[in-house]
Each structure stands twice: as structure tokens, then as C-alpha cells.
Amino acid sequence: MERTKRQSYGSNVNILSTDLDAVYTTQMEGIEAFRFDVPDGTYALSLHFAELHSDIVHKALAYNLDGEKVNSKSSHERIFSVSVNNNLVLDQISNKGQLVPEKAIAFHLSVEARDGKGISVKFTDIKGEAILNGIQVQRIR
Numbered sequence: 735m736e737r738t739k740r741q742s743y744g745s746n747v748n749i750l751s752t753d754l755d756a757v758y759t760t761q762m763e764g765i766e767a768f769r770f771d772v773p774d775g776t777y778a779l780s781l782h783f784a785e786l787h788s789d790i791v792h793k794a795l796a797y798n799l800d801g802e803k804v805n806s807k808s809s810h811e812r813i814f815s816v817s818v819n820n821n822l823v824l825d826q827i828s829n830k831g832q833l834v835p836e837k838a839i840a841f842h843l844s845v846e847a848r849d850g851k852g853i854s855v856k857f858t859d860i861k862g863e864a865i866l867n868g869i870q871v872q873r874i875r
Contacts, residue, residue, distance in 0.1 A: 761786055764863040768855040772847050776875045779818065779843045779853065782868035785833040814864035817856045818845050826860060833865075844874065 761784070770777075787810065812833065816824040823843055832839060847853050853871060857864035 759784075759786070759867075761865045761867040763865050764859075765857050765866045766864075767857065768866075768869060770847075770853040770855075770871050772852050772871065772873070774847050774850065775873055777845050777847060777853060778870075778872045778874055779845045779855070780868075780870040781816065781824070781841045781843075781855075781866065782838065782870075783827070783833055783840070783865060784838045784867050785812070785829045785835045785865070787829075787835070810862055812862035812865065813860040814862075815858045815860065816864075817858070818843060819847075819851070819854055820856075829862075838867075 810829075812829040813826050815822060815826055824841060827833060829835065845853055855869070857866070
């Protein structure tokens, strides 16, 4: 059985700045790349992030019978960059900067697929591991 760093469950926190909690309550950690085999053209690419690991203490869920307050994993520094088609588009995204714990952030980009190469998205770890909560691609023309 292949091991994955994808969470097999969703976070129990309310993600701020979005009505789309389901997009942000799970994430992949240690992601390296995504590739879309799409025809040549112009595409809207959206990258969705939410730092789920924090020191924020939450009231225990109803099914947690011991009634203890809980927090997700202790926060640790995370810095990574994102390139699309070998062009740096997000430089040094950090949970000490743009990635506010338990708050949604999305980056919307226009990208070109050319020469039958599709769209490649590469995540480069600088400190800790890169994360991704959701990704969307839609053809514009």
C-alpha cells in the first residue's frame, strides 16, 4: 500500500474568509508538482491555500467525550515557492506571511499552454513542506 501525505480526514476548524470550507479543510503536504495535460490555449489557474496547522486552541468537538480543548499540530515555519510552466509565480509563500492560520487564500493566474506541453505546476520547499488545499483550471480561450 502506497503511503501518502494527504489527510484522510478534514480539519475541524472553521476556515475564515471563505464560504467554501470544504475546499480548504483538507490539504496535501509535501506536494512537489501537478501537471494538466490540456490542449494549447489560455487558462485560468486558481491555487487554494489554508494553513491548517496552528497553535490556536479550539473547543473540543461534541464527539470528543473527554471535553478537552484541542489544537492542531503545533505551528512550524513553512516557506515554499510555486512555478507554473517554469515561471516563478509565487515567491516564498510563508505561514509567517501570507498563510494566516485557518484563513483561506487563493491566487488566480492566467497561464498559457503551448506546444502540446500542457500546464505544469511545481512547488519548491524552502523551509518545511509545501501545501496545497485545492487547484482549479478552466479554459478561457
